[in-house]
Amino acid sequence: MAEPSTYDLLQKMTELQVEVAKIHERLEGIPELRKQADAAEDTANEAKALAERALAxxxxxxxxxxxxxxxxSVNQRWWIGTALTIIGLLSPIIIRFYF
Structure with missing residues (x-):
């Protein structure tokens, strides 16, 4: 295989420089992404705490x-019991009076 020409080497170096610049640019954005991730985590923690309070x-x-x-239910049973007792006590009096 023949050795690459100077032009090919320069072209490859240029491509590598472009790729390195892209990588460098992405790496510079990582701290900002970390800040956003931390803010999102804080918001998620606040939402979780709020949800737990709402659940409680x-x-x-x-x-x-x-x-x-x-x-x-207990009060209703009490009223029914009282009403039945009164009806039970008054029914003999009413039966004797009217019959």
Whole structure:
């Protein structure tokens, strides 16, 4: 194989210089990308903390709703029991009076 000419070598050197310049340009952008990545990570951490607080609040509200439902059920049973007791006590009096 024949040795490359000076022109070919200069052309290859120019191509290499262009590639090195591109790589250098990309490397200069890395600190900025790191800053952006750090900012994105901070934002993600804040969003995670906010989501965790919202989840805890939602679970608390759900538990309070369960307790309120149970309390309403107990109150409803109490009213039904009271009403049935009153009807049970008054029915003999009403039956004797009207029949």
């Amino acid at each position: 609040e939602l679970q608390k509200e759900r538990e309070e709703a369960r307790k309120a439902k149970k309390e309403r």
